Amino acid sequence: MSAPPFSRSTRRVRAFAPDPDAPGRACDNPDCDLAGDYRAPKSRDNLREYYWFCLEHVRAYNARWDYYKGMSPGEIESNLRSDTGWQRPTWPLGRNGSIGEALEAELAAFAGLGRARAKPEPERTPSEIREALAILGLEWPTSREAARNRYKELAKRHHPDANGGDKGAEERLKTINIAYAALRSHLASMQAEASA
Numbered sequence: 001m002s003a004p005p006f007s008r009s010t011r012r013v014r015a016f017a018p019d020p021d022a023p024g025r026a027c028d029n030p031d032c033d034l035a036g037d038y039r040a041p042k043s044r045d046n047l048r049e050y051y052w053f054c055l056e057h058v059r060a061y062n063a064r065w066d067y068y069k070g071m072s073p074g075e076i077e078s079n080l081r082s083d084t085g086w087q088r089p090t091w092p093l094g095r096n097g098s099i100g101e102a103l104e105a106e107l108a109a110f111a112g113l114g115r116a117r118a119k120p121e122p123e124r125t126p127s128e129i130r131e132a133l134a135i136l137g138l139e140w141p142t143s144r145e146a147a148r149n150r151y152k153e154l155a156k157r158h159h160p161d162a163n164g165g166d167k168g169a170e171e172r173l174k175t176i177n178i179a180y181a182a183l184r185s186h187l188a189s190m191q192a193e194a195s196a
């Protein structure tokens, strides 16, 4: 059930090396013209079917893997596509448009892709809370109040009671709780440092 995506493959593909079996089409993020050289399984229940993304988008997708846990392939698909039809925000939770841009800037910088849309970062995102920010759909810098407001909104939306006791919602809420706890303690220690 929790087997890694490539465990049954006859040939292991090194993480983040372009896949020799890539179909030679563009990244499955329609906003993106780069080659889709990196595969990502469509869901836990469907490890044999793949999306094909560029490096930055496969990394963004993989970062959300836990968030997708318990979602059906259809739910993941509609999450990816969101109500804005794959316009920004591309990734779930990015209702305010922050997540797509923030993640892309991070990932483009990481991949050394000095592309025009990778805006200079005004303040470097602390690496230890990068994933928490991505899960909560927040952009750095953020405040304790903004984090709390976003948390409340997500906790309400993903609460099992609001989702007919759905197991997937329970898992998503867990992920959200962990992300918020990490972010909150980071912000608290920053504030303590500043006033010391």
Ligand SMILES: [Zn+2]
Pocket: 027, 028, 029, 032, 033, 034, 053, 054, 055, 056, 057
């Ligand atoms: Zn892409």
